[in-house]
Amino acid sequence: MGIIALTYNFVNASSSKASMKKGGWKCPPRGFVKLNVDASFDLDLLKGTMGAVLRDDKGRFIAGGNGKTDYCADVIMAEALAVKFGLNLAQRAGCNHLIINSDNLEYSSYRRSRSRSKNPAALPINWPIIHMFPSLLVNVHNLLDYFTLVLAGNGHNFRAHGPPGTGMRFFVTCDPANIRHIFTTNYTNFPKGTEFVAIFDIMGDSLFNVDGxxxxxxxxxxxxxxxxxxxxxxxxxxxxxxxxxxxxxxxxxxxxxxxxxxxxxxxxxxxxxxxxxxxxxxxxxxxxxxxxxxxxxxxxxxxxxxxxxxxxxxxxxxxxxxxxxxxxxxxxxxxxxxxxxxxxxxxxxxxxxxxxxxxxxxxxxxxxxxxxxxxxxxxxxxxxxxxxxxxxxxxxxxxxxxxxxxxxxxxxxxxxxxxxxxxxxxxxxxxxxxxxxxxxxxxxxxxxxxxxxxxxxxxxxxxxxxxxxxxxxxxxxxxxxxxxxxxxxxxxxxxxxxxxxxxxxxxxxxxxxxxxxxxxxxxxxxxxxxxxxxxxxxxxxxxxxxxxxxxxxxxxxxxxxxxxxxxxxxxxxxxxxxxxx
Ligand code: HEM
CATH class of the missing domain: 1.10.630.10 (Cytochrome P450)
Structure with a gap:
């Protein structure tokens, strides 16, 4: 779907009858390659498709591709995956100097660092955590940027939960007021916990792993x-x-x-x-x-x-x-x-x-x-x-x-x-x-x-x-x-x-x-x-x-x-x- 839309746009834009619509496709500066990515997302199936096209500074086609995502939590994730897909394509095509165009407003607004948007980005549904969802496999290698993306769109905090029946709940924050509460004002209520100790068991019962x-x-x-x-x-x-x-x-x-x-x-x-x-x-x-x-x-x-x-x-x-x-x-x-x-x-x-x-x-x-x-x-x-x-x-x-x-x-x-x-x-x-x-x-x-x-x-x-x-x-x-x-x-x-x-x-x-x-x-x-x-x-x-x-x-x-x-x-x-x- 994504690749069809991109190809359609490209064919239209390349036609001699094409007129320049406001905000339409523009050639990248000399020496750069433009990567256009697009994604679609099916809310019922939690699946998505994506496409990517690379063009040079004269508008010439270099490479294109499309793909599917078996699990996609929301529209931001779909667009982020499309960008990742496009970047892989660019890497394989040997394109280094890239300009990336993605039309998802929430994702783009994050990239421009517009945190705390007035229209909060959709929260991930069943947010992925290790051992739980296939989607984690997609996100785990990019978790920090994924967190940043969602936190920027949701006032610096979001909540998520594990698979039904597990009762697992997560709260993710980068809000300075919350941080003061967690680390100082009420810090005894926020120990590192058993999972932390299990991850860093090499440090046994030493200071790094114990609380109180x-x-x-x-x-x-x-x-x-x-x-x-x-x-x-x-x-x-x-x-x-x-x-x-x-x-x-x-x-x-x-x-x-x-x-x-x-x-x-x-x-x-x-x-x-x-x-x-x-x-x-x-x-x-x-x-x-x-x-x-x-x-x-x-x-x-x-x-x-x-x-x-x-x-x-x-x-x-x-x-x-x-x-x-x-x-x-x-x-x-x-x-x-x-x-x-x-x-x-x-x-x-x-x-x-x-x-x-x-x-x-x-x-x-x-x-x-x-x-x-x-x-x-x-x-x-x-x-x-x-x-x-x-x-x-x-x-x-x-x-x-x-x-x-x-x-x-x-x-x-x-x-x-x-x-x-x-x-x-x-x-x-x-x-x-x-x-x-x-x-x-x-x-x-x-x-x-x-x-x-x-x-x-x-x-x-x-x-x-x-x-x-x-x-x-x-x-x-x-x-x-x-x-x-x-x-x-x-x-x-x-x-x-x-x-x-x-x-x-x-x-x-x-x-x-x-x-x-x-x-x-x-x-x-x-x-x-x-x-x-x-x-x-x-x-x-x-x-x-x-x-x-x-x-x-x-x-x-x-x-x-x-x-x-x-x-x-x-x-x-x-x-x-x-x-x-
Ligand atoms: C750029 C350098 C460093 C950074 C950014 C840094 C950062 C941190 C952070 C974030 C923690 C908290 C970890 C946690 O509780 O999970 C920590 C704790 C600690 N750091 Fe550093 N550290 C640095 C260098 C050092 C050095 C050079 C030493 C030793 C000479 C050191 C000794 C410790 C100790 C002993 C703790 C445990 C404190 C406690 O739990 O009460 N750190 N550090």
Whole structure:
């Protein structure tokens, strides 16, 4: 049906008698290809059809196709699937520079970021959740955008339910007032719940998985550990030394050989080394020119499942790899302890040393699970953010220029030294750089490493938005969607613009409450590693940007992977050029 309509329109438009109707088909700009998609939707059968046509900048037909959807919840979903179908067609036809035309007003209005429309988008019927509906298979790989689409059209909230008879109910929100209620005002009523613990069972009964009174001691402990000036100074120094001794030489090598490489993988190696150094004082040396294998890092990726999806066999193997690794680290420390006469020396240099003698963490499994949780927190969040920063900066040379301007007065004070004449920025020197921090926050706003929070409802409650939730309901908080809501971040919410974080004079950061900028969480569960993460990212970004130009290979498909961490599905292929001092 869709393809017939599109072909009909195209034939009419191409005819010599065709007149230009207002808003009719227009050629795309030179060098671009226009993708027209259309969908039809049968409300009774919950099925749809779709079609897509690609034409070049002279209006010439390149490719077309049509398809059916066996399950389609509503008209927005039909149109979204048609866009997806068209994009696949474009990819197969090798068309990269695309302009997409879709005539569904609700879908298009979302794409233009018109959140909270006056005519709310139709709610999905029997909204799909894993193990329930075939439609999930369509949406699960695009769940974040799907949530954003529906939330934008429904005043930042929607409710959905599972298949008849299951009694499963869901409430999805990105409404700042609801978020304050869930994370702060009434947070005891919104524990993580058993499903969360089942997904992240590798973290056992550690802080990451428990709520209420059981979380209190571990939380106080980690806040104390991560705010110890000695540990913070040691982590700063480690990061700085790792940049100087490993990252810069490797980047110099990549630049001198003009090599293409995956920035995401390198950031992953870098952060793995840094995480194990901070935790155990052990640097496994994954960041080196010969790129050693990353079994443990791969196991860490495997355990971060998306809505409980993932082959159990692989998961079991990954658990074993991680446990064995952490067990070795603990054993090594126990042996070292026997040899180190002065315990004071050891205390506070890494995170493990603060736990190893603590009777609250004497239970081996508990300690092990907590350390694995910390490894994931330390590595995954920062490496993910760094990859998105490099990607966004490569699209925004003006922002790179502003960061370099901010670094200039510091760089002028030092003559580049050593091989390759690199400029190294010390942690103290860049601590107060406001624009650099604004760039980090802007990245975290649009690309929060943990894009979706999951909670359950303990007892019946009414949200500030007026929605009633019942005991046992699951609440999904879409942090990813919140950064993309016009009512929260303004008309230009989809633009990557660090200036939105600055005061009028540009000298200070604007205050943004954590229930609006939720990337580091909010309330009692707020991330205790925020300052450390910001410090690490500042050191890395400042030094890399000053010494190199980072070019992203054109034509890559950059999209988030279906994972509870917002990694890039296909990595980020880049090339470096050494800048002249
Ligand atoms: C860009 C960097 C980071 C981001 C965006 C981030 C974000 C978050 C978020 C969203 C949570 C809440 C998770 C949940 O409750 O489900 C969290 C918790 C936590 N984060 Fe981070 N994090 C980052 C870096 C770090 C680092 C470097 C550390 C350690 C040094 C760390 C340690 C923790 C810990 C221990 C918790 C648990 C807090 C609790 O449950 O009370 N994070 N973080």
């Amino acid at each position: 009174a059981r979380a209190l001691r571990p939380r106080v402990k980690i806040h104390t550990v991560l705010s110890s000036p000695r540990l913070v100074a040691s982590m700063e120094a480690c990061c700085r030394d790792k940049v100087v001794n490993n990252l810069l030489p490797l980047f110099c090598h990549m630049a001198s050989t003009n090599a293409l490489f995956d920035m995401q993988e390198l950031m992953s190696r870098f952060m793995f080394d840094l995480a194990t150094t901070a935790l155990f004082s052990v640097d496994p040396g994954l960041l080196s020119i010969d790129m050693p294998s990353m079994d443990i890092a791969v196991a860490m990726d495997t355990v971060m499942r998306w809505l409980n999806i993932g082959p159990e066999r692989m998961l079991g193997a990954a658990h074993t790899v991680l446990r064995v690794f952490v067990a070795k680290m603990i054993e090594r420390r126990n042996i070292d302890k026997v040899h180190v006469s002065n315990d004071e020396e050891q205390e506070g240099v890494d995170i493990l040393s603060s736990y190893i003698n603590d009777p609250d963490f004497a239970d081996y499994d508990f300690l092990c699970a907590g350390l694995i949780g910390l490894m994931l927190a330390l590595r995954d969040t920062v490496r993910t953010t760094l990859t998105w920063i490099f990607y966004n900066l490569a699209q925004n040379p003006d922002i790179v220029a502003t960061i370099r301007n901010e670094l200039l007065p510091i760089a002028l004070q030092k003559a580049p030294t050593g091989a390759g004449a690199m400029v190294i920025f010390e942690p103290e020197e860049i601590k107060s750089l406001v624009y650099l921090r604004a760039t980090l926050y802007e990245t975290l706003r649009l690309y929060p490493p943990a894009p979706l929070e999951r909670k359950t409802v303990a007892t019946e409650d009414i949200m500030p938005s007026g929605h009633k939730v019942h005991a046992g309901d699951t609440v999904f908080v879409s942090i990813y969607s919140m950064g993309r809501m016009r009512d929260v971040w303004g008309e230009n919410c989809l633009d990557y613009n660090p200036h939105r974080w600055l005061s009028k004079d540009g000298n200070t950061l604007r205050y943004v409450p954590s229930h609006k900028f939720l990337s580091f969480n909010s309330g009692p569960r707020i991330c205790p590693g925020k300052d450390i993460a910001v410090m690490q990212m500042k050191i890395i970004i400042a030094t890399v940007l000053w010494n190199f130009d980072v070019e992203v290979l054109e034509g890559q498909s950059i999209r988030p992977k279906s994972s509870c961490i917002l990694q890039m599905e296909n990595g980020l292929i880049v090339k470096l050029k050494k800048r002249q001092a």
